[in-house]
Amino acid sequence: MSDSAQGLIEHQPTPTAPDILRGRWVRLRTLVALRWAAVFGQIAAIIVSITLFSLEINIGLAAVAIGLAVIANLVSITVFPKNARLNERNAIAMLLFDTLQLAFMVFLTGGLHNPFMVLIVAPVTVAATALSTRATVIVGSVAIAATTAVADFNIPLHTQGGETLVMPDVFVFGIWVAVVTSIGFLGLYTRRISSELQSMSEALLATQMALSREQKLTDLGGVVAAAAHELGTPLATIKLVASELVDELDANADLRDDATLIGQQADRCRDILQSMGRAGKDDMLMKSVPLVTLVEEAAEPHANRGKTLEIAVVSKLNDPSDEPIVARRPEVIHGLRNLIQNAVDYAATTVWIEIDWTPDDIKLRIIDDGRGYPPQLIGWIGDPFIRGRKSQQDKGQRREYKGMGLGLFIAKTLLERTGATLSFANGTEPYTGRPHPREKSGAIAQVLWLRDDDGIEQAPAKGGLGENLLFG
Numbered sequence: 495m496s497d498s499a500q501g502l503i504e505h506q507p508t509p510t511a512p513d514i515l516r517g518r519w520v521r522l523r524t525l526v527a528l529r530w531a532a533v534f535g536q537i538a539a540i541i542v543s544i545t546l547f548s549l550e551i552n553i554g555l556a557a558v559a560i561g562l563a564v565i566a567n568l569v570s571i572t573v574f575p576k577n578a579r580l581n582e583r584n585a586i587a588m589l590l591f592d593t594l595q596l597a598f599m600v601f602l603t604g605g606l607h608n609p610f611m612v613l614i615v616a617p618v619t620v621a622a623t624a625l626s627t628r629a630t631v632i633v634g635s636v637a638i639a640a641t642t643a644v645a646d647f648n649i650p651l652h653t654q655g656g657e658t659l660v661m662p663d664v665f666v667f668g669i670w671v672a673v674v675t676s677i678g679f680l681g682l683y684t685r686r687i688s689s690e691l692q693s694m695s696e697a698l699l700a701t702q703m704a705l706s707r708e709q710k711l712t713d714l715g716g717v718v719a720a721a722a723h724e725l726g727t728p729l730a731t732i733k734l735v736a737s738e739l740v741d742e743l744d745a746n747a748d749l750r751d752d753a754t755l756i757g758q759q760a761d762r763c764r765d766i767l768q769s770m771g772r773a774g775k776d777d778m779l780m781k782s783v784p785l786v787t788l789v790e791e792a793a794e795p796h797a798n799r800g801k802t803l804e805i806a807v808v809s810k811l812n813d814p815s816d817e818p819i820v821a822r823r824p825e826v827i828h829g830l831r832n833l834i835q836n837a838v839d840y841a842a843t844t845v846w847i848e849i850d851w852t853p854d855d856i857k858l859r860i861i862d863d864g865r866g867y868p869p870q871l872i873g874w875i876g877d878p879f880i881r882g883r884k885s886q887q888d889k890g891q892r893r894e895y896k897g898m899g900l901g902l903f904i905a906k907t908l909l910e911r912t913g914a915t916l917s918f919a920n921g922t923e924p925y926t927g928r929p930h931p932r933e934k935s936g937a938i939a940q941v942l943w944l945r946d947d948d949g950i951e952q953a954p955a956k957g958g959l960g961e962n963l964l965f966g
Contacts, residue, residue, distance in 0.1 A: 549652070552649065559599050586632055594640060601649065606648075607661050611641065614677070615637070617633055623685075732760040781821070782952045785851065790805060791827060808850050809851075823950065829904070834860060842931040844863050856942070857940065863932055867920055916941055920936070
């Protein structure tokens with residue numbers, strides 16, 4: 495590898511997962527493979543044109559055009575590592591080269607009278623799929639300019655008998671319109687689909703990270719509880735010995751004070767371990783809990799954020815002894831917690847969490863007294879990275895959040911993985927856009943599980959939830 499090539503590779507920033515997902519990095523091997531396909535296709539087209547259709551083609555200039563593409567590929571695979579990734583600038587340069595090389599080949603073979611002119615759309619499609627909107631516009635603009643240029647300036651196709659192959663002007667104009675329209679439409683369409691896929695990939699990555707964090711916290715609680723259990727005996731021994739030393743050291747006040755201090759610090763260690771281990775006991779509550787308890791756990795982090803949280807079983811027909819026992823799964827807790835957080839963020843004073851169950855389903859409704867969902871966005875709730883123009887009233891609120899719909903997307907994705915169906919609505923019709931404190935007039939998020947084998951409900955163990963299990 496040459497020094498210049500090595501320097502170019504070293505100065506390229508290392509691609510990270512989000513960079514790749516956003517399409518700012520393209521594998522060199524991919525573009526090289528596409529160019530090889532174009533080279534062999536051009537060679538095959540020239541051979542067929544000469545042998546089967548007896549066309550006269552300037553072989554010398556065609557060989558120069560194809561040779562440039564071959565040389566570019568050979569340099570790329572020789573100088574750069576096989577696993578090299580191009581940044582956006584380098585990828586744009588390669589696609590522009592391919593566009594101009596194809597335009598030159600079409601210039602040599604009749605311009606828009608050559609049906610292979612439609613292939614100039616290919617580099618634009620690649621840019622729209624893998625690069626940014628800016629890159630797509632650059633490659634598309636050059637492709638349109640090249641198409642317009644070869645429409646007026648080209649070497650006509652001739653047969654070996656001297657006949658010139660031309661189409662009527664109206665057909666030529668139609669081909670130009672078709673190619674330009676295809677560049678714009680396919681570029682826009684492909685870019686739109688690619689952007690949605692990239693946004694979904696980023697959002698799913700964030701979802702996986704959130705779920706992984708929740709699982710790690712749960713596992714950490716178990717480790718802390720195990721430590722508290724294992725250290726209980728030696729701490730009790732230290733406490734006992736310290737107490738005996740205090741009784742035997744009445745004549746030596748300094749040593750007696752030291753022994754007392756040892757006992758106090760042992761008590762402190764015991765209290766700390768007990769406090770840390772409360773959330774990590776290895777019992778059946780780690781695996782299944784009553785429905786109301788699960789909701790309370792999900793709402794706990796938002797209980798002291800200046801808004802009133804009211805959790806209640808709304809139907810008087812519900813028998814407390816028939817309360818569903820549900821799986822205590824990280825995705826359920828994290829999903830409900832995100833919905834509650836969203837309600838607390840936008841509530842004026844109060845958030846209501848209504849719990850209901852029937853023999854057929856389990857239903858949760860999270861209601862606030864805020865302004866509610868903008869009607870134009872209700873159909874999009876649950877999609878990642880919802881962008882919209884914020885009003886002056888909105889700009890002063892929730893500064894700590896980007897407000898791009900990612901939290902609701904994570905909640906919806908996690909809960910749907912457990913078999914839930916989510917729906918969103920407003921508490922008032924028509925939409926007023928104003929909060930009504932202490933009235934159920936704001937946003938409503940409903941979570942519904944069917945009580946079947948695919949839901950979150952678990953059959954309670956005989957005699958209750960089950961006995962605690964010992965570590966070790």
